[in-house]
Amino acid sequence: MNKVKTVLLNVILLALAIVTIVPFIWMLLSAFAPNSEIVKIGGSLFPTPSTFANFVNIQEKFNFLGMFVNSLFVALLTTAIIIYTSALMGFVFSKFQFKGKNLLFGVVLSTMMLPWAVTIIPKYEMMVDFGWLDSYKALIIPSMVSGFGIFMFRQSISQIPDELIEAARVDGATDTYIFHRIILPMSRNSIASLAIFQFLWSWEDFLWPYLIISDESKQLLSVGLRLFNGQYGTDYGGLFAATSISIIPVVIIYLVFQKRFIAGVASGSIK
Known part of the structure; x- marks a missing residue:
């Protein structure tokens, strides 16, 4: 009976994998085909x-x-900054005691409950007031802190024994030393996980760069791909070719961090 369930589960997963990968294969093949072949009925x-x-x-x-x-x-x-700030704030929330900590952490969690679209208008008005339109500051600075990253690092760092940190303090280590030489090296799985997620979110973000950046020399690739859509038609072959190249950094990031990412998921499931 268990073998039947295993086979059935594998068949379902294989079917889902095929449904997921077929459009991707179609796009790759279309990148090497002329438009007449792509749109042929x-x-x-x-x-x-x-x-x-x-x-x-x-x-x-x-x-x-x-x-x-x-x-x-x-x-x-953006990914590097968010990893650092998330790890730092996760360290503070998990290993330091101060008045209002739980309330402040609750506020951080509440930012994860808000739809991103709700904050677009206030953020845009702030960028206008600051004079940051058409500047990378408007893309990077509002994204320097991630509620999801803080939550993930807090959960990860809380698993590090307090005795280890106290022993380091007894030996004269400062909190800065502890964070950089103990906490960060022991949080490599969380760093890898957040690096994959955050890089993907930043790389594929379309609406915010579209609103902020008007100078074509400063524009991002996710927005630039829309230039293949003309008034009277779309260059599908060029669009698919550009899209195929644009996914290379995402694949590289995943290949670099996949072992740590999988290890983090496995350790989390064991705990």
Whole structure:
């Protein structure tokens, strides 16, 4: 009976995996196909790959390389800042005692309950008042703190024994030393998990960069991809080619941190 359940579960998971990956394969094949083949009615399910022109002509359509670098800079910097601030605040909330700590942490958690769309107008008005429109400051500074990251690090750091920290303090270690030399190295699984999530969120963010950045030389790739949509048609081949290249950093980030990410999930399930 257990074998039947296992086989049935595997079949269901395989079916779901196929449903998920088929559109991705279709996009990759379409990146090597001309538009006439992509939009052809009555053709095969998958376009026939026959050209590299879509990849060759990407830079001619728009400043692909510049926007790629812009997106990479903003995503990496935002991810690094959020990891550091989340770990620091998670350390404070888990290992320090002060008046109003639970209330303050409750406020942090409440920010996770608000739909992101609710904060767009207030944030935009603040950027206008600060004079930060068309500036990377408007993309990076409002994203320096993550309620999700703080919550995740608080839960992770709370598993570190208090005796270890007290022993370090007895040996003369300052809180700054403890955080950088003990807490951060022991939080590598959480760092990897948050790095994957945050980089993905920053890389694929469309609406906020679209509202803030108007200078094409500063624009991000997620917004630049819409330039393939013309008034009278869409260059699907070029769009799919650019999209295929744009997912490479996400894949690299996952490959770099996947072992720590899986280890973190496994350790969390065991606990």
